[in-house]
Amino acid sequence: MINVFKEYLQTKGNYTAIQLETVVAAVVIKKLRKRQYLLQEGDVMKNHVFVSSGCLRSYTVDDKGMEHILNFAIENWWIGDRESLQTGQPSIYNIDAIEDSEVVLISRDKFDVLCQDVPPFNNMINAILQKSFNVAQNRIHTFISQSAEEKYLSFLEKFPHLATRVPQSMIASYLGITAETLSRVRKQIVKR
Amino acid sequence: MINVFKEYLQTKGNYTAIQLETVVAAVVIKKLRKRQYLLQEGDVMKNHVFVSSGCLRSYTVDDKGMEHILNFAIENWWIGDRESLQTGQPSIYNIDAIEDSEVVLISRDKFDVLCQDVPPFNNMINAILQKSFNVAQNRIHTFISQSAEEKYLSFLEKFPHLATRVPQSMIASYLGITAETLSRVRKQIVKR
């Protein structure tokens, strides 16, 4: 639903009616079924992606076939590979839907035009980048300073909604631990 | 030396002579001796910080007294706590000099004015933020997918200059492993 995106814009900035329409006119809606890919390793990221419903993830697969989840995105989050989008280089990530989902796509070119022509859009995008960076820094900090159990507890605090929504094995992957370890960690926590 | 900063600006954007002077007029130079703090946990970050010479690090200290290094910054890098700078909240990080250093400070207010009034400056800052985010993403990826040895080898590839410049124990901290483990990892690598 395009309305989810419109409402999101309105909460994030002061758009005039015309500006809103300019942004909305630039997007394409795409539906994804569970397990459907939005991007495959080796592809070039061509669009900025906003999730209006459902849940996606970005991840890599290593030589042993293990998946490593870099990010989740549910409604009102963005997901993508900025590096590929910027440079035009093939992405090393896969992105697919964990649930049936709907996403809002904005092509690279149109996105850049929006940034130039619609100041509130540009401000919003910069704010998101800022925030994404902060989130990434904090995540790095948990990796260099916390044990498996601490990382899981931090995750629960930060993303309580995600914990109940995505399979545990994927949370484990996101935390950089195995599904078995996460299972044991949870057992320990419940005991107390 | 203010010239290091000027040259940096010129390589990063097309500044007119006047714009250059506007930026330079907004900065304050500060010298730091080895081990001197630029920011202590609990302080609010008041300035944007560019390193013109030397080397700084940002880190936390946990309850057991262990240091966890989040970032290094050598000449021509920026360092700071964007979150504290933005929100005005006390920082959870410490920043100090690993070598005698010189930094360029720009107060939050002046920095914001520069972003508004000097387009090439604004573009430069956005580009840096983009790049910082990409670096952070890549670092997260190494944490969720690599062993101690692989992380060290990745570090050597990405920052060969740093490896010879900062103590090994600090590199270990940056990688989220102990100094002892890094020492053993290095021993293994040399054997081959």
Next chain:
DNA sequence: CGATTCTTTGAAAACAGTCAATCTGTGTGG
């Protein structure tokens, strides 16, 4: 040189990963 800081080494313990088997819950087709 002596003091300090950093690195290396060894042995034991804690932690996390692997592999295989079992258990649980969900949804589908007969």
Next chain:
DNA sequence: CCACACAGATTGACTGTTTTCAAAGAATCG
């Protein structure tokens, strides 16, 4: 509605990696 298949979670036994603590060895600097 039941039986079955399937995906995900848990468990056990074992292996491997990393940490911890303590001590000894380099390296650096005044």
